[in-house]
Amino acid sequence: MTPTLRSWVQAIVLSLLATQYRKVEIVTSNSPAPAAPYSQAIQVGQTVYVTGTIGTSPSTGLMVPGGTVEQARRALMNSLAILQAAGMTFSDVTKVTIFITNLNDLPAVNNVYKTFFQKPYPARSSVEVSRIPYDARIMIEMIAVGNGRGISY
Known part of the structure; x- marks a missing residue:
């Protein structure tokens, strides 16, 4: 390969990589709008990072x-609406983090959780915290990895 051709190929490869791994904001009106400087989700390649969602209504903004x-x-x-805006579903979720103000409520939360997810369940961490914004009792964040259905560049 000539030096000119090698430089041209390298430039194309770098351009493709930069396009594939650029940060894209995911926005939907079917989940509450952010109340601070953050995004509902960010997609990089086929990975979507969903912000911590709480139990507020998208239509009223109230708990x-x-x-x-x-x-x-x-x-x-709310998380599902964000995932759907990125062309994904709960079957694409690989990691969930639950922040909860009382770990004694976790068994009841697990019963709800199982109605949204199927085996194999995503990896998950559950952490008791002293306070969540808007005095919510629970906040759930997740990471999803798609199989080519998401944003096209």
Whole structure:
């Protein structure tokens, strides 16, 4: 390969890599809009990083009535809306982190969680925290890896 051709091929490869790995914001009106300087999700290549979602209604911006279980269900629905905006579903989720204000509520949350996910379940961490924004009882964040259905560049 001549030096000129090698430089040309390298430039194309670098351009393709830069395009594939650029950061793309995922936005949907089917999940509450961010209330601070963050994105609902960011996609890099086929990986989507979904922000921590809480149990607020997309239409009112208010916390859903009820307790941790109802908030968990709404947070998962909000996360699903974000995933769908990226062309993904819960079957694409590889990692979930649950922040919860009372770990004693986790068994009830697991019952809701199992209605959204199927085996093999994503890897997951659950952490008790002292406080979550808007005095939510639970916040759920996730990472999903698609199989080519997401954003095309």
